[in-house]
Amino acid sequence: MGIFNISNYYNWFNIRHKTKYKCNYDYLTKSEVLNVYNSYSNYVKLHLKIEIEKNKRIGRIPNFPEHISENAVIHILKHINPNEDWTWNCKGDIFCRTTNTRGEVKACQHGPTSFTPKKDLKKDTLFYLDCSKHLNDGYIELYRIDKYYSTLKDIKINSEQTFEDQQNQNRRARIDFKKFPDFDSFKVWSGKLSDILTC
Secondary structure: OOOOOHHHHHHHHHHOOOHHHOOOOOOOOHHHHHHHHHHHHHHHHHHHHHHHHHOOOOOOOOOOOHHHHHHHHHHHHHHHOOOOOEEOOOOOOEEEOOOOEEEEEEEEOOOOEEEOOOOOHHHOEEEEEEOOOOOOOOEEEEEEEOOHHHHHOOOEOOOOOEHHHHHHOOOOEEEOHHHOOOHHHHEEEEEEHHHHHOO
């Protein structure tokens, strides 16, 4: 990162939201993803360590950051199938130029996953990153559901409504994939994130 200059950080913080600075490159490098993941993981571990020592909750654990999950998925997909050209330089989460496929990435450490009530997800591929065990040396599992709307639309969200019902009502449907029937059949990769990012 070079010489630390606090004024550079403050200046960037004040202008980074401008449209001209929007990501316009394919993805973060493996080392960049690994570095930001390790920082995040260490933060969560320290947070939990303090809570365990005090036997008290001190605050909310931040969600798994999207810039980590989306770039991690791209690198995993490149490892699984180098012929698929996935990029982060797109509208939405990730995009495959080879197959003209949009990918929606969901990363979850705990609890259900929520979906924005958008109407254009019938062509999307869902990549679900199970991060519930990531504090164990970065262990994660990746699941892939192509054209996932047709797979999820009839899933019961509660006793009265399905995923499709809530989408049609412009509500955020929340699904606990741990309770999804045969969800394990959608798994495409599992292992330590460092194994992908250091190979």
